[in-house]
Amino acid sequence: MTEKIGVLGKKSPQRTGVERVVNAPLPTVYGNFQAVGYLDHDRGDEQVALVYGDIATDGVLTRLHSECLTGDAFGSQHCECGDQLDSALRAVVAEGSGVVVYLRGHEGRGIGLLAKLRAMALQAEGLDTVEANLALGLPVDARDYGVAAEILRDLGVNSVRLMSNNPRKREALLRHGVQVAEQVPLLIPPCESNITYLRTKRERLDHHLPHLDAVAHLS
Numbered sequence: 593m594t595e596k597i598g599v600l601g602k603k604s605p606q607r608t609g610v611e612r613v614v615n616a617p618l619p620t621v622y623g624n625f626q627a628v629g630y631l632d633h634d635r636g637d638e639q640v641a642l643v644y645g646d647i648a649t650d651g652v653l654t655r656l657h658s659e660c661l662t663g664d665a666f667g668s669q670h671c672e673c674g675d676q677l678d679s680a681l682r683a684v685v686a687e688g689s690g691v692v693v694y695l696r697g698h699e700g701r702g703i704g705l706l707a708k709l710r711a712m713a714l715q716a717e718g719l720d721t722v723e724a725n726l727a728l729g730l731p732v733d734a735r736d737y738g739v740a741a742e743i744l745r746d747l748g749v750n751s752v753r754l755m756s757n758n759p760r761k762r763e764a765l766l767r768h769g770v771q772v773a774e775q776v777p778l779l780i781p782p783c784e785s786n787i788t789y790l791r792t793k794r795e796r797l798d799h800h801l802p803h804l805d806a807v808a809h810l811s
């Protein structure tokens with residue numbers, strides 16, 4: 593923990609890391625969750641974990657979901673994010689227990705909403721998602737999963753069955769001390785609007801998307 597000098601010259605503690613702030617019941621169309629709210633003192637972000645049932649310490653079905661306003665709230669078909677969130681929430685309810693950590697500050701793989709929209713405009717002109725970020729002078733993926741690992745530890749989770757097609761999420765959790773017992777595919781049927789985006793994720797970002805081989809007819 594670091595310290596800062598107060599206005600009267602006295603040292604006052606400055607919180608660091610992630611702090612659990614609130615736990616509230618959250619009834620949803622999927623089932624009754626507990627919404628556990630956190631404050632990331634280092635970045636200033638407010639985070640939330642949706643917990644269903646009595647979670648164990650090991651092998652907990654878990655989704656780390658990066659915030660995506662366009663997909664999660666607006667139903668954008670440019671990506672598969674909204675459908676993945678829906679599928680993950682349904683999966684933990686079907687399992688009887690699990691956690692969905694909703695990671696704010698991850699919009700556009702960490703570049704922010706307006707930058708993401710600028711990148712989408714460039715993609716409409718023919719660039720892929722990697723080329724668009726680079727053309728804007730931005731990182732291809734600026735997300736950090738340290739906060740997610742801290743939240744899981746606070747919830748008492750030691751190892752997870754991670755719902756993700758992205759091997760980098762698994763690697764990040766391992767680096768931060770959370771074991772991944774299994775990586776569970778979260779495959780969403782593609783559509784004409786997102787097939788190019790998904791193929792770029794597979795070919796340039798190493799996402800495991802074997803189901804794309806069956807939809808070669810999409811442009």
